[in-house]
Amino acid sequence: MPLHRIWYSPGAFSEQDKAALAENITKLYTSFGLPAFYVVVLYLPVEEKNYFVGGKKESKFVRISVQHIARHFPSNKTADRFLDKYENVLAPFIKERGLDWEVSVEQIDRNLWRENGLEPPLPGTIAEKEWVRLDKAVPYDEKDNVIG
Known part of the structure; x- marks a missing residue:
């Protein structure tokens, strides 16, 4: 199961944006043969007064943490290819809107799922x-x- 936690400042995404981004993330995973229901996307708004990057208040930063359980990357090259595709999915919602972002992917032991x-x-x-x-x-x- 890929779990996507997306922290953002309120107003960065509309309800339509959230639905479209979740759909596009899901399509990425189903293109690799995973069931759609494996893909979970959580939007976690953080009030600007509680969002700091580099010790300063921030309103244009999106932090994305992904947990992979169903599949693991067999090599760094495979991981890089996946991250390139993932970044392309994010781009219209984040990069092209002038937001800054960070993405990390954890690979969790499938035996504990x-x-x-x-x-x-x-x-x-x-x-x-x-x-x-x-x-x-x-x-x-x-x-x-x-x-x-």
Whole structure:
């Protein structure tokens, strides 16, 4: 599951912006074969009086922290390619509006993750493809937890 936490000053994003950015982030992940329901985007507004960067109040800075659990990058090159694609998704909402931003990605141990109490199927398996098709976590037979 990729969890995206986006901290921003109120007014940086409209409701339409938030919906469109969340949709575009989700499309990025589904293009890699992940179920859409894995993608969670949280918008966390921070009042300007509580937002400091470099010890100074800031109103034009967006901080994005992403947790990856479902997939990990096998190499730095793969991570760089992903971040380039991710930055392209962000650009119309952040860069092109003159905001400053920072993005970090954490890779979390997949063994410590459950969806509705279920161990998520392995990447590319028959069971995961069923989760993609249904767009929800459903019980599966372990025989379907194989590449198919």
